[in-house]
Amino acid sequence: MTGSGPAGGAGPARAERRSALFIGHGGPRNAIVDNPVSRAWTELGRALRPLRREGVLVLGSGKIVHNLALRDWEDAAGARPAPWARGFDAWVADRVRAGDHAALAGSEAHLLRPLAAPAREHFLPLLPILGLREEGEAVACLCERIVMGSLSMRSLLVG
16 A cells, blocks of 8 residues: 655555444444344344445454353453353354354254353344355354353354
8 A cells, every 4th residue: 555645755555444334232233132033133134235245344243152240250361161151152153154044043042042142232243244144155263262261252254
């Protein structure tokens, strides 16, 4: 990248500006948080596909496993994830790889969900991000760590 400084001289490089949309805790998703049907979140992602095709970066944030009440302050490095946290996070990863959005949208039925994601606002941002995925498109896990026993750092990259 190049830039131009005063009087036409060389200056510092300028970053290219790109449009972005954030879906997550404290993001625009709050406008529909009261929707009782989780499948609507996946549909939101599908509705956003045209933005992605236009080069808009879509970010989702939450934490798939997020139970602050059961966190272990002594395990900030993630050496001792709780078995239930590891189990639910692994189930989510398996469903993501399988493209099983219906199971994820219906995760309230999963035995570990009340422990792993007691508050919906941390889990729901996953669904529209997966809804962005085109048929046959890859999803990669960028981080698979669980810290403080009960906080999943799992990050996904679609495409």
